[in-house]
Amino acid sequence: MKKLLALLLFTALLGCQPVEVMTNVDMPKGWTLDEGQNFLNKMDIKKLQFVVVKKFPSVRGRKVNFNILPTVFNTTFSTGDDKGESYKYRIIVTTEDGWEKTGELKEFIAFYLDGLLKSRQKLNKIVLVDVPKGMDEYEADKKLSTLNQTGFEAKLVDAFPQMKSIPTHINIMPTVLAPTDKAARKVKIHVMAVSESKWQTEPEIEQFIAEYISQYLFAT
Numbered sequence: 094m095k096k097l098l099a100l101l102l103f104t105a106l107l108g109c110q111p112v113e114v115m116t117n118v119d120m121p122k123g124w125t126l127d128e129g130q131n132f133l134n135k136m137d138i139k140k141l142q143f144v145v146v147k148k149f150p151s152v153r154g155r156k157v158n159f160n161i162l163p164t165v166f167n168t169t170f171s172t173g174d175d176k177g178e179s180y181k182y183r184i185i186v187t188t189e190d191g192w193e194k195t196g197e198l199k200e201f202i203a204f205y206l207d208g209l210l211k212s213r214q215k216l217n218k219i220v221l222v223d224v225p226k227g228m229d230e231y232e233a234d235k236k237l238s239t240l241n242q243t244g245f246e247a248k249l250v251d252a253f254p255q256m257k258s259i260p261t262h263i264n265i266m267p268t269v270l271a272p273t274d275k276a277a278r279k280v281k282i283h284v285m286a287v288s289e290s291k292w293q294t295e296p297e298i299e300q301f302i303a304e305y306i307s308q309y310l311f312a313t
Contacts, residue, residue, distance in 0.1 A: 137218075261286060267280060268280075
């Protein structure tokens with residue numbers, strides 16, 4: 094009876110522990126940790142953050158973090174045919190204030206990452222625009238605030254008329270590369286476009302905006 098009671102108590106204690114359910118995405122065949130990390134380095138992580146906020150508005154102002162970690166799993170003792178090493182991305186989402194959608198967010202990031210991996214041959218690179226020499230991030234932000242006065246939105250819709258019926262979110266923001274290194278410090282304009290449909294013209298939109306902004310910054 095005592096042994097049974099001890100077992101029941103142990104089981105109950107286990108049930109009270111927080112359980113981290115891993116969400117994994119397979120790396121392409123033949124990849125190792127190096128290839129996995131190189132792909133992440135080319136990804137526009139800030140764009141993913143932007144997409145997450147659009148998909149989960151309740152995450153604004155909450156203490157939520159996510160990580161995508163290249164991971165090797167040892168399947169030597171597996172009963173299946175995939176014995177050996179298996180390379181995957183492990184997705185971890187943590188919250189410090191009880192945000193209730195961490196599971197949904199992990200699944201969404203897995204879906205997003207899997208889509209990028211499947212179309213990796215045409216992965217659009219991070220779109221960064223140079224600013225005039227001597228312009229800091231505050232001056233760049235002030236300059237961007239007057240962009241719509243040039244008829245930018247109308248010209249963008251003229252170039253991409255589908256935007257009239259398909260919601261497309263645009264984010265244009267100054268960013269600083271190597272902010273703590275005076276010698277390497279550079280200010281750029283980061284351009285992001287996210288469409289809510291399968292209309293695959295985000296890279297073209299981003300390139301159009303980049304060229305427009307570059308002309309605008311250097312012409313004045």
